[in-house]
Amino acid sequence: MVLPAVVGLLAPVLAACGGSGGGSDDKAIVVGTTDRFSVSKEVPAPLDPAYAYDAGAWNVLRQTLQTLMALPRGGGDPVPEAARRCGFTDTGDERYACTLRSGLAFANGDPVTAADVKYSVERVLRIKADGGPSGLLSNIDVVETQGDSKVVFHLKTPDATFPYKLATPAAGIVEPSHYPANRLRTGFEVDGSGPYRLRAQAVKGTLVKAVFTKNPHYTGDLHPKSDRVELRSFPEDPDAMGRALEKGDIDLMARTLSPEQIKKYTEDPGGSVNLVESPGLEIRYLAFDTDAPPVENKAVRQAMAQIVDRGALASRVYGSTAEPLYSLVPATITGHTNAFFNTYGNPSPAKARDILKKAGVSTPVKLTLHYTTDHYGHATEKEFETLRQQLDSSGLFRADIVGTPWNQYRAQQLKGRYAVYGLGWFPDFPDADNFIAPFLDKDNFLASPYANRTIRDELIPQSRREADRLNASNSLTRIQDIVADDVPVLPLWQGKQYVAARDDIQGAEWALDTSSNLQLWELSRGVSD
Template sequence: MNRKTLVLPAVIGLLAPVLVACGGSDSGGDGGDAIVVGTTDRFIASGKVPAPFDPAYAYDAGSWNVLRQTVQTLMAMPRSGSGEPVPEAAESCIFSDSGSERYACTLRKDLKFADGRAITAADVKYSIDRVLKIKSDSASYGLLSSIDTIETQGDREVIFHLKSPDATFPYKLATPTAGIVNPDDYAKHSLRNGFEVNGSGPYTMKSEVENNAVVKTVFTKNPNYQGQLKPKNDKVELRSFADADAMGKALEKGDIDMMTRTMSPEQIEKYSTNPPKNVNLVEMPGMEIRYLGFNTTAPSVKSKAVRQAMAQIVDRGEIAASVYGATAEPLFSLVPAGITGHQNSFFNKYGDPDKTAAAATLNRANITTPVKLTLHYTTDHYGPATKKEFEVLRKQLNASGLFDVAIKGDAWDTYRDAQLKGKYDVYGLGWFPDFPDADNFLAPFLDKDNFLNAPYANSTIRGQLLPAERREADRLTASKSLQQIQNIVADDVPVLPLWQGKQYVASRDDITGVEWALSSSSILQLWELGRGVSG
């Protein structure tokens, strides 16, 4: 597939509902039975994943979406998921200097935790200091690593002094990692194991657990909540399913009202062309990306030439078309199309898939072929199509004659722990942005204390380019540094971007607000859902 010209719509902030059955028009409202939402996200507590819902540990889309319903942050993303953050627990926040190094927030008056205890500036300081002190192995604390010190003035003023300029800091304060927790419930130096969550968000929650795994979580409207959200329901139940097929059957039977991540490509095709009675499908723009990561110290992929050869062989167009259909687009950078600063660095360097060029790359580096590799993937975290995706990758690489590839899948609770410990030479992961800025598609993979716990370190990226782009409040001005980073990544290939996805939600037609259920940043907004009138 010739991808020399990539033209994608400007997705940020746009919503494209695809209603395939007659939907309700009522605006919904409070009261009535709980709205039941299905998910294939699995929440398991174990020695490897001890605290799935602790803001100091949680760092995956599923756990964050639980926390966003229950734990308040100073700032929050707008309803669309794009644009600049808005005050949430804060009444106002502002850079109070010209260099983006001092960020001051004033809390809302009479802010309370759900149990009625008053929230003070000291609680905010405690919560964020706690994340930085615990430094959990999920590496989520890296989001807040630009903080030098936190100062409080009275009960309502919090001032963040940063180590260096960071124009993206307000976005970081909108992530669950910066969630405000009650010191009575969360120890200063240790994680809160298990599934209990106490906060000041729009809902309180209670989880039903079997065999150390959450079966369902009930969110109940928090009467003490003060913030900019306006919940349109009193209660929502989030129910976990083993797979997309089971979740789809529950929706069609009416056992659940809506299903969210992760639907299978086959379900999306079915609901688009031949929907079940009383079921709607909504398509939304998304910023999800998928990629291969490399342990660049592992003998099999230590040579940059091996990683470059893989980049020259992989056919992203075939992966997108044969596995995901219309739900995915080939991706030629860690920064997805639609984000300011994006450029197709991998295509610019490698062009269309080229086995001859890959062979020459390996030959110049004196690499003996075929190169033996195992590609690892998670069986239960990103949906049922992941295995097929890796089968296509294996076929492409082996067909070149330059590689001898095997694939292996593991459950997420085992997989993520093994990946962080460097047990996989090559592994597949997805990324749902912490916030919609190019920095957040680069720094979590390339900076110190990165999300991958990756050994790859580039001094130009860390010492010059990331600090330079963070100094620029105008993100267009930051693009020069951001694009230089993308070019270095395309040359060194510490990660190999594969595709960018859309988002889909299916619901019964008496559920309102579905078009806002997922923002473009993949934030699950359960407060937007109501129960209306079935068509």
């Protein structure tokens, strides 16, 4: 089955001169990130593919775990990776078969078989970790093996997006002897058959450095250009990460540059640092516990949608690096509509007052907006202060904001402790389904009590039947219209993506794919101009 490439996701743009040449030397390429990786009671298994479901953790797993399918270098339809070939074997898109490459082996040299693939996938579904990625695989009914090299997935319902799901770490192939069948693997160890092996360095339960060394037993289509790459964490401090880059202590930084850093490297492209800008699929949104007061009343959520000025929010906090978003589905994805703008138009406190008055809601409505202090960059606090000001200035709301570290924040959100909370989303794969199902389907990422049967039982299955995603537009449009009316989530903005690298680093333009996934195997050290 062939799915169309995402419209508008063009090759990255390099701002400033890069180096020339290629190859690598014995010195590790060091990549900085503001992602925090911590083990705690709330987050016991940050790198177990049955548990991990955030961009930072997946960026580690993609280097170390092999998947049957993978997204190609510049985006587009998934292609075989651990598999030699894959495809639907029936006319109803309900049976998907893959034949493994010959010579596949884990990093310790043990062979990878179809039984290992079956074990890995069934383990994720069996454990079904709260807030984990099992929902991506929940449409699998039976996993069948035929000999050591063939695995067949029997699906409950047709799903043309299934190849994309097999390209995610949720379907990563793990070594069974290191991953218990019925419980999570705690800590920072990862054992797979991907292009790199991982050695983690942690201090007091927090990962400070992930060292990736080339896996000599790797067999696949990825071609690591460096023998050694290090990922260093600068949690909550993009400025420290930037200073390290400029001093040469690190070679590249990706997630997350601050708006000020992006502006600096854009306006002053000289020196030893290059900035790569490319279209992004990152979105930010407010979500609601639709059973919690005061937002259990749909009118309150609709009034918030009527008041929030996305354009002012994006420009004030993020400048040119973000654009207002009027749907869960980003503007560059096939099937996107401006559903929230079509429903509410321009921000209007007067219209919001009418909504609340018709519903009999007394004003001002008191509520608390929750955000995470250390997961999406330090600008998040300013973003939520701006949201609070917009709501309060209408006279219809009296809002407070509360920030919490990520390792506590996510656990509290899943327990239903927040009525209104902010989250971001980096897609698992570039298709509208992945901006809808994780929020609205059963066993969703938010653990949301919101359930719309038309969306779950009719429209999502309809959209998945269409291999040509343009033909899914009617179903996707109806979903987006329902979301705009019910407001279980309130989309805010869509961001671009950026990488800053020293000028002797080659492959920086490929360091992030269209879904903001790190591709460390693309990096090498060359000769600066």
